[in-house]
Amino acid sequence: LVSAFHDLLTSLGKDGNKLVDVIRAIKQAVKTVKRIDVSFSRVDKSGFPATCMKLDIDEDIGHDQTDVRSIDRNLLACMDAAGLVNQKAREFADSALDIIVDAESRAHGIEDGHEHHDMHGDHEHPHVHLHELASADTLVDILCVARALDLIGAFDDGGGMDVYSSPVSTGRGSIKTAHGILPVPAPGTLEILRTRGIPHRDGPVDDAELATPTGCAILAALKPNFGGMQVAGKVIAVGIGAGTKTFPAVPNILRLELVDISQGGSESAAQAIARYVARSPLQASTDQVAQLTLAIDDMTPEDVGSLIEKSYAQGALEAYAIPAQMKKHRPGIEVIVLCPPSGVPGLLSTWMEESTTLGCRVEIIDRVTIERHVQAFHVTLAANGRSFAGKVMAKFIEWRADAGKAQRGSRSSFKIEHDDVKRVAESLGTSIHAARQLIDHEIRGRSRSIAGMQHGSE
Known part of the structure; x- marks a missing residue:
């Protein structure tokens, strides 16, 4: 992956040696690294010219350097040493590390071994030790990709980049690791593919690992769209990276394409929606529903209300009426009903x-x-000399696991059910607003969905 980005930078006329500077900065920042030798060269892979990185690292990693907090501090120190100052680039690198640590923790049987943190190395579980991730080559991959993306303007303010990817080819068979013989994909890789919803296929080579945990974590942090690039554009640069191994039937290469969609025509609404869903920090999804719209000016409100209730009983997703101006200036209503397409005949x-x-x-x-x-939360509240003890319900929106803290704080993340707020207000003899604040204060901190968020009750 780093080789492909080096090739991409070179094809754009940019200095690919900026990635070498990143690797040298890692040598200076990480005390366990004694020596790093790196070079990029042009090679031929099954008839395809490509760039290949040769990386040789001599490091001495003790057990006290393999805890999550130490790994995070190394990342921060390396970003500073490499001059990676763009905040979005730093957040990308931090997100990639979050993803891989979480996956490796789960693969080693440590559920929730890596809570999201705030880029200061402060984890809920600093005692977790992950020897594989303490190696400097993990930092090389993450930080070189972050620097390359920064150099091509992926993190510029007012810009933006959409990433499209084919399904991941993992290889198949088994490989030798520090933990013995393991199946392909390796456990950490499989966790990332599973938890991040990355489509993959085995092959096309045997007894080889084509997808690593670090590579898949970087891909997941890019939040790619795996549905194919549906919008037209002009290819302005191509980067081809080669792996060190050579396979008899398949060229061991990875290709990157930088496409300018501003020169390819406008995109459809469906394409725009797909782009949003792929990049959204929220767990968003898209589907299609049927919308029934009808106008009425000679029916009583009671009868309209009865049919709206019946619509919900028949499976309507939404049903409501709004004022409308009819012919001859008569006031009327417009009824709108949303339902699955299969519910159209009955409604x-x-x-x-x-x-x-x-x-x-x-x-x-x-x-x-x-x-x-x-x-559901069981709360005990008191006000005005009265008390309330009982259950209240709160509805939470879901964030993607790699959503940043700033993104999560951009909107309310939960809402207390109004009927419960009203019930508490009546019991305590207080206002709706005061009751809502009491409930909010009581349950905040008792759910990880709330932790660190702004006030979300509405």
Whole structure:
């Protein structure tokens, strides 16, 4: 991967040796590294010219340097030594390390061994030791990619970069590791593929590891779209990196393409939605629903309300009425019902046969939703000489595991159910606002979904 980015920088007319400077900075910043020799050269892989990095590291890693906190401090020290000052680039590197540490912790049976942290090395579990990650080659991969992305403007303010990737080819068979013979993909790699939803396939070579934990962590931190690049664009640079191994039937290369979509025409709404979902820090998803729209001006509000209730009973996702101006300046209402496409026949039957409408528009529309869950809390509260003890419900939105702290703080992350707030207010003889604040204060900190967030009750 680093070789491919070096080649990409060179093809853009940029100084690929900036990556060598990063590697030399790692040597200076990490005390366990005695020597790092690095070189990039042009090679031929099965007839394809490519760039190959030769990296030789001599390091002496003691057990006291393998805890998560030490690994984080090494990353921060290396970013400072390498002059990586762009905050977004630093957050990318930090996210990649978060992903790989979390995966390796799980692979070693340490659930929640690596909580998200704030780039100051402060972890909930600093005692966790991960010997593989303490090696400097992990820092080389992460920081060289972060520097390369910074050099091509991926983190510039007002810019932005969308990443598209084919499914990951992992290789197959088994490999020798410090833990003995392991199947491909290795446990850490498999955890990243599983938890980050990265599509993959085995092969196309036997007894070889084509996807490493570090490589997959970097890919996950890029938040790629695996659905193919649907928007047109102009290729402005190509980078081809070669691995050190040579396989008889498959060229051992990785290709990067830098594409300018501003020169390829406009994208469709569906493409724009897919881009948002791929890059969103929220656990967002997209689907299609049917929208039924009808206008009524000669039906009582009570009857309309009854049909809306019946629509929900029939599986409607949303159903509501809004004021509308009808013909001859008559006030009326517009009814909108959202449902799965399969629910259209039953809901059409209800509204066409039981309301006074003479027609209904049916459309299939795209929808973006945020994953959420409901959590119950038992709270004990007191105010005005009264007390309340009971259960309240709160609805939480879901964030992607690699969402940064600043992103998570950009909006409310939970909402206390209003009926519960009202019940508490009545019991305590206080206002809705005061009751909400009491509940919020009581449950904050009792759920990791809330930790570190701004006030989210609404």
